[in-house]
Amino acid sequence: MTWADAIAPLRNRNFAWYFASRFVNTLGNMMASIALAFAVLDITDSPTALGQVLAAHTIPMVALLLYGGVIADRFPRTLVLQFSNFASAISQGAIALLVLGGHAEIWMLVVLSVVHGAVSGIGFPAMASVLPQLVPREHLQPANALISLTRNGMAVLGPTIGALLVVTVGSGWALAVDAATWLLAALLLLPVALPPKEPSKARPDTVRELREGWTFFWSVPWLWAVVVGFGALNFIHAGAWSTLGPAVADDTIGRQAWGYVLSAEAVGLLVTTVVLLRVRLERPLLLGMIGVSMMAPPMLVLGASPHLVGLIVVAFVSGAGTEVFGMGWNLAMQENIDDAMLSRAYSYDALGSFVALPLGQLVYGPLALAFGFEEVLVVSAVAYVAIVALVLCSRSVRTLQRAPATPTDAVTSATD
Structure with missing residues (x-):
């Protein structure tokens, strides 16, 4: 492949908007982990409490992955992603407001992390499977590589930016920035137009679709x-x-x-x-x-x-x-x-x-x-x-x- 082939997916309007959404979303995710950790430690020095907040996100995410797969195969995947991103913006924004206002307690962060984990579990299968609807098959490898380049680059830069925000303006504002990235990621998906799904002849049945x-x-x-x-x-x-x-x-x-x-x-x-x-x-x-x-x-x-x-x-x-x-x-x-x-x-x-x-x-x-x-x-x-x-x-x-x-x-x- 030439370099022109390597960046060819970015000339695709749908992929370009999706790529911009993933870039913003990935940056926010990489900042959020360090911001949330320090937000919890600002409330209590207990690593046990931090573990509880992190587990409150992980457990519902894992529990709802299969349901998220059914939803993403049933509805337009960009719509599922927009819902997940909007809901994540609300939950992270609520955590940011509680921290900034000095009213945050561990049980509140646990509850909001459960919400965030749940919508993440619903959105993950749609995010993983939408790419073939955005680019022709011959562009799948460079499209995946461009997404990986963003993810891996942000894995290096994101925590540093998050730590800088925590040190300079505090963990609450860092979480507010993360909430804003979720909202922007949802808005950037609005111009994406996917091919219409073929209507299913069978009535929606989650158990049957899981089977x-x-x-x-x-x-x-x-x-x-x-x-x-x-x-x-x-x-x-x-x-x-x-x-x-x-x-x-x-x-x-x-x-x-x-x-x-x-x-x-x-x-x-x-x-x-x-x-x-x-x-x-x-x-x-x-x-x-x-x-x-x-x-x-x-x-x-x-x-x-x-x-x-x-x-x-x-x-x-x-x-x-x-x-x-x-x-x-x-x-x-x-x-x-x-x-x-x-x-x-x-x-x-x-x-x-x-x-x-x-x-x-x-x-x-x-x-x-x-x-x-x-x-x-x-x-x-x-x-x-x-x-x-x-x-x-x-x-x-x-x-x-x-x-x-x-x-x-x-x-x-x-x-x-």
Whole structure:
């Protein structure tokens, strides 16, 4: 692909507006995490209270993912996203007003975080599945890469901007800015015109539609093989890298050095995103699973020989591999799953991924105390590679190729 091909999706009016909405939304999300954390700590120094507020967002989000998939397959996805963004603006705005007014209590933040988590769960499948309706099939890879470039770039800049706002004007105003980004993201979706959905002959029935999604999920071998595999992979990564990592770093390379390691991982993501703007992935799942196996070396180095330079190198490679998988997975889903089922497929995928995260975070601490940090990290690295190998035993994962563009792939693609 040439650079002209790489930015071709931005000449598509629908995608350009959607891209602007995602950019604003991603910036707000990256700022919000640090702003909310300090808002809670301004009320109470209790990390338990912070955990309660964060869990109040996560639990309803996970619980409503499947329902969100049904909604996104039933209604126009931009409409679902607008509702989610508007509701998020209201809930975050209410938190900001309470903090700014000095009236915020933990139970209030918990209730509002439940609302925010619920609407996030409803909106996530629509956000994940709308892209094939915005660009032609031949533009899916650069469109995904442009979205990844925004996400990865904001992962570096967003927390810094959020911290700057917290330090200069306070956590309440930082949350107010986040609420404004949600509102702006909703407004930026107004010009997007999606192709009309074909009217369903059956009456809306959530239970039936969920059952259809489940039946479809298990009927596609590569889909359930990767999702089941990632349930175990995310369990390991959340526990070994995200939970034990900071603790090991604190006793070895130091906190600042751990920040360098995480930054190296982010740089790997960014660099690979730029590469994928030009390089076409022909075997998206094979290359993706090989890429994600690169998350094992950082665990191994952290457990066996936690030196800064080595960790920076393997973290960079890990970030690169993670981005290859993310691109490969989105292309596999968007090119091989019918639009009428895509949101529900993404919702089952997200459920399988998100459910495992808190389990790993809860289990790995006691495991490390019982068996030793080095032993648990090394075994986790080996297990991680073994699980990737098991997923690759599926022929459907190894051989899935890019779907060719066909005349039926036409989408609304008005250009400026």
